[in-house]
């Protein structure tokens with residue numbers, strides 16, 4: 001059996017933020033920072049929600065509410081690991097993931113390889129099963145932050 005999931009997330013830039021910008025668990029900028037209760041890793045949040053959605057589990061906001069002080073400055077890899085645990089508990093494995101990072105800054109191409117490698121490591125799949133695209137909006141939405149859309153495909157373990 002196959003199951004598909006989609007996840008979306010968006011975070012605003014924090015002009016006064018001191019926390020370095022992390023995407024997919026990789027620090028991609030020390031000049032930019034995103035607002036958020038956890039480490040604000042918008043890519044890991046969207047990917048986590050895609051996994052949870054595919055497995056028919058509650059979403060990231062339900063499992064890890066921002067009102068809970070436990071998740072303050074939390075490493076978002078924790079959220080992804082919990083989503084994976086739930087995926088595997090239901091007898092599924094990740095087949096592939098495809099993600100689009102929508103932002104005008106920072107540039108994604110120089111850090112793409114590093115992010116893909118880390119996502120593959122976190123998901124426990126070869127790097128050719130993870131795809132990442134950086135898309136600018138050409139100023140269309142005067143982006144004040146970063147948004148991400150991810151899809152994942154799960155398959156039952158034989």
Ligand SMILES: [Zn+2]
Nearest residue numbers: 009010042045
């Ligand atoms: Zn988020």
